[in-house]
Amino acid sequence: MSKGVEWALHTLLNLDVVGGGPVGSAQLAEAHGLSPSYLNKQLQLLARAELVVSVPGPRGGFRLAKPLEAITLLDVVEAIEGGTELFHCTEIRCGGKIGELSPPPTGRCAVNAAMRRAEEAWHQALAAQSLADIRTELTASPLVRQVVRSALN
Amino acid sequence: MSKGVEWALHTLLNLDVVGGGPVGSAQLAEAHGLSPSYLNKQLQLLARAELVVSVPGPRGGFRLAKPLEAITLLDVVEAIEGGTELFHCTEIRCGGKIGELSPPPTGRCAVNAAMRRAEEAWHQALAAQSLADIRTELTASPLVRQVVRSALN
DNA sequence: GATCCATTACTCGGATAATACATGTCCGAGTATTTGCGG
DNA sequence: CCGCAAATACTCGGACATGTATTATCCGAGTAATGGATC
Numbered sequence: 001m002s003k004g005v006e007w008a009l010h011t012l013l014n015l016d017v018v019g020g021g022p023v024g025s026a027q028l029a030e031a032h033g034l035s036p037s038y039l040n041k042q043l044q045l046l047a048r049a050e051l052v053v054s055v056p057g058p059r060g061g062f063r064l065a066k067p068l069e070a071i072t073l074l075d076v077v078e079a080i081e082g083g084t085e086l087f088h089c090t091e092i093r094c095g096g097k098i099g100e101l102s103p104p105p106t107g108r109c110a111v112n113a114a115m116r117r118a119e120e121a122w123h124q125a126l127a128a129q130s131l132a133d134i135r136t137e138l139t140a141s142p143l144v145r146q147v148v149r150s151a152l153n
Numbered sequence: 154m155s156k157g158v159e160w161a162l163h164t165l166l167n168l169d170v171v172g173g174g175p176v177g178s179a180q181l182a183e184a185h186g187l188s189p190s191y192l193n194k195q196l197q198l199l200a201r202a203e204l205v206v207s208v209p210g211p212r213g214g215f216r217l218a219k220p221l222e223a224i225t226l227l228d229v230v231e232a233i234e235g236g237t238e239l240f241h242c243t244e245i246r247c248g249g250k251i252g253e254l255s256p257p258p259t260g261r262c263a264v265n266a267a268m269r270r271a272e273e274a275w276h277q278a279l280a281a282q283s284l285a286d287i288r289t290e291l292t293a294s295p296l297v298r299q300v301v302r303s304a305l306n
Numbered sequence: 307g308a309t310c311c312a313t314t315a316c317t318c319g320g321a322t323a324a325t326a327c328a329t330g331t332c333c334g335a336g337t338a339t340t341t342g343c344g345g
Numbered sequence: 346c347c348g349c350a351a352a353t354a355c356t357c358g359g360a361c362a363t364g365t366a367t368t369a370t371c372c373g374a375g376t377a378a379t380g381g382a383t384c
Contacts, residue, residue, distance in 0.1 A: 001239045001240050001241070002328070002329090003241075003243065003328085003329080004329090005240065005268075006240070006241075006242065006243060006245060006264065007245065009264045010245060010246065010264060013264075014251075024355085024357090025356085025357080026356090029249075030250055031249050031250050031251050032245040032246070032248055032249040032251060032252070033245065033248030033250075033252065034245065034248075034249070035329080035330060035331080036331095037331055037332075038329065038330055038331080040357075040358080041329095041330090041358095041359090043357090044358065044359085047357095054356090054357060054358085055337095055338095055356085056335095056336060056337055056338085056355095056356055056358090057336075057337035057338040057339080057354095057355070057356060057357085058337075058338055058339055058340095058353095058354065058355045058356065059338070059339080059355085059356085060337080060338080060355075060356045060357070061356075061357085062357090073267060073268070073271065086154045086239070087154050087158065087159070088154070088156075088159075089159065090156065090159060092159060092160065092163060092185040092186065092187065093163065093185070095185055095186030095187075096182075096183055096184050096185040096186030096187070096304070097183055097184050097186075097304035098167075098185060098300055098301060098304045099185070099186065101303065101304055102296075102297070102300050110287045110290045110291035111159065111162045111163060111166075111287060111291070113290070114226060114282050114286070114287050115158075115226070117278060117282065118226065118275055118278035118279045118282070119275070120278075121274045121275055121277070121278035122271055122272070122274055122275035122278075124274070125270060125271035125273075125274035125275070126271045129267050129270065129271070133267070134263045134264060134267050137263045137266070138263035138264070143255075144255070147251055147254045147255050148251060150254065151249070151250035151251045151254055155366095155367070155368090156367085156368080157367090157368090175317095177316085177317065177318090178317085179317090188368080188369060188370080189370095190369065190370055190371075191368065191369055191370080193317095193318075193319080194319095194320090194368095194369090196318090197318080197319065197320085200318095207317090207318060207319090208317085208318085208376095208377095209318050209319090209374095209375060209376050209377080210315095210316070210317060210318085210375075210376035210377040210378080211314095211315065211316045211317065211376075211377055211378055211379095212316085212317085212377070212378075213316075213317045213318070213376080213377080214317075214318085215318090
């Protein structure tokens with residue numbers, strides 16, 4: 001799984017602490033010692049998913065498009081990873097000797113169905129948690145908020 | 154997620170249909186039109202995980218080490234993928250300005266904890282399904298078994 | 307005819323390339339700010 | 346002093362290298378079967 005998901009999650013939480021004003025990707029990257037250009041790429045993915053809005057020009061940057069209560073872990077993962085399909089069925093049952101000897105398959109591949117069930121459980125667990133829940137256990141102490149604000153000027 | 158998981162699952166199911174006799178990796182690969190050498194690599198991973206046993210020499214090959222009832226989807230995924238960690242926390246909270254200004258973190262990273270919860274749901278769903286369950290819905294008709302047996306000589 | 311042994315052919319096993327994807331970097335398009343000029 | 350316009354600096358946005366993990370391939374080590382020679 002891509003490392004950008006971790007970057008995106010922490011960055012979204014930081015954006016919430018700061019407040020409404022847009023913050024540049026360079027500052028957001030410096031806050032965690034990340035590659036500015038690459039974080040910018042992830043932020044653009046978040047912008048396409050309408051999780052953040054980009055403000056061009058001087059004093060521009062990114063700000064949250066929704067409150068954290070409206071952003072789930074699944075939203076972020078799908079925004080960064082694109083297709084969330086962990087297990088991709090290539091229908092190997094239709095190839096080789098078995099595929100030639102068998103009639104065209106009628107239902108879905110049983111292997112695929114089983115893996116999809118597990119993946120569905122993952123999706124539900126991701127969708128059940130919002131970033132607001134993480135904020136609750138992360139920034140319980142006011143000290144953390146203060147540090148984040150001072151780190152982002 | 155690696156493509157080898159799909160190959161391994163189908164191959165294990167085919168090994169069950171055949172019965173006890175060892176089957177060579179070349180035949181198993183030809184059954185689904187796969188790369189023989191690469192499938193062999195996956196089978197070695199399954200052998201290290203004690204899901205199959207390898208028999209060297211002529212008339213050798215691989216056979217199941219356990220009945221399908223004792224093999225879960227999680228066993229196969231862990232055997233092929235090694236570390237099953239979907240989300241790997243790199244502790245970026247300890248780097249950059251925020252890391253420098255903050256005191257050493259006490260508990261676990263809240264972001265990591267949330268992702269772990271979702272991953273745990275995935276693991277449980279994988280562990281809850283055995284290959285015997287898949288066999289039930291896959292080889293319901295005797296025709297399928299017959300095709301597999303004839304494809305593997 | 308049975309037994310033993312050397313040969314043989316076939317399989318696994320791991321070391322070795324080719325490829326695709328994630329990671330990281332760079333420069334151009336666009337805009338709000340700033341600055342200088344004219345009224 | 347106020348309004349306007351041109352220049353400017355700063356930001357996003359996407360196109361371009363690099364590193365790494367997956368995918369694919371090849372050849373050697375080891376073993377059971379096989380064939381022949383011997384008792």
